[in-house]
Amino acid sequence: MSNGILVFAEHRDGSLNKTSFEAIAAAQSLGAELGQEVSAVLLGSGASGLAEEIAAYALSKVIYAENEKLKEYTPDGYTDAMERVIRAADPQYVIMPHTYLVRDYAPKLAARFGKGLISDCIRAKISDGVVTFTRRIFLGKMDADVVSDGEPPVFATFQSGAYRGDQAQKGSSAAQVETMPVEVGEVRMKPEAPFQEVKQAVDLSKADVIVAIGRGIKSKENIELAEKLAAALGGDIAASRPICDAEWLPIDRQIGSSGQTVAPKLYIALGISGAIQHLVGMKNSGTIVAINKDPEAPIFDIADYGIVGDLFDAVPVLTEEIKKIKEQ
């Protein structure tokens, strides 16, 4: 009979990914409400030190699945190893962080159990022993409450920031680390070493004021409007992904999961709808302003001040008003 919660811990370059602690916090929260034990799993080769590190948390045990082929991440290797761990541990829930690595292999893993993942959840609520997961859909415009209606295990991934890593509870004594030599079949993909493209020329993480533009800016020529506002504020210009994809601004100006993460005192979003991938890169900003013609744009969910309307009307006026204030 399936029981317990198994949480997947991710690591790279000899350290645990911070989203792993968020996943532990998520699993502990579910475990406490469901009255189920939480154990963690770490895959690797020569990574027992990291397993010991996780064992400091309040977990029933840490499974360290070891194989030479797990030294580097590959979807084939991780799927084989996780499948064996899950079949042995027989958990009711498998909880993972919604990282690029998990996105890469976890659907393949779930498919081995004849199902998909309840992916990219932002919260989970429990009532009468039933877990209702909430996912963002339509690029953040709507939320969906989702329940699992099949056999365990239920695979769920949580979005970065859904739980706080510093709320993962430490145990009163170290959890037992169970080293499990695990079989891994043929690994078809050969990874090369990860690299950074070019050293980022612009470090937006230090900026006090950021004026960011999205699709609503409509053309490259219109960017000047936002640049004037940024200049009046003494701030930097940035953008959401579509703007950098169109090469209207260089990629080192991109904010979001595939770009930079920023937290300026003032963040002004012009014509940005606020897809999750953008929000994760800026939601910790001090004061957030959104100007967008769509009143339902998700960016307004996290904005302190909002103007529903045409940015081409609002921005020139705002720039002039700010200049006046600065001259006072």
Added chain:
Amino acid sequence: MKIIVLMKQVANKDAILRINKEGTWIEEGDLSFEVNESDGYALEESLRLKEKHGGEVIVCSMGPQRVKTVIKDALARGADRAIHVSGDDLQHLSPYAAANILADAVRDEQPDLIMTGLQSDDYGYAQTGVIMAELLGMPHATIVIEVDASGEQLRVKRELESGWYQWYEMPKPALLTIQSGISQIRYATLKGIMAAKKKEIKEVSPAIDARPSHQRIEKIYLPEKTKQTQFLGNGDAKAGAVALAEKLRNEARVI
């Protein structure tokens, strides 16, 4: 090289979404649709690979008759032929069920490469491609931003988090999920649109598996706000801008 591109039709990005009476999905009756953004890039990449290495591009889309718009557009841009997996409720399948049906629809084609976008802009599961690869016994790579198919092995560049990248090598056939922005998407030419009219669209109607989906949407709703937003200007953007400058100065004290 035979390439299959999976393309999904989703609600237009600018569409105002209204929740249906049951509260389980959006009202689709009067909605405008478009091709899922990253799937458009998957098509572009497949056309470029065909231009470089020869072969054939087959577009495959699943859903009701309206998805023919996506198919015809892809044919006009240069895809050679199409498979329409036709049915009225197919767009609401779980990623596992969808992957099963799509795998069945393309298996006999024995493609060298299957490409699709990294996730859909409606459900956003980001799983269908990867599950398909598993069902078809192919290796896969996700969030791909460059493809080198010139050698015996396929080399792909994957995007990792925070500005990191990684090259992977794998044998063909393989399945790749493509990140938006991999290249500039071409427009359909008039010649392309004319040529598309003669291209084959094979229609298949799959039997739907009645087993549990393992995820059932109970309800959808507008996200709960985490912040109380002060809306300024009351619809007048210029008045809003004046009010905003004052608020930033005297209330938020950030300028």
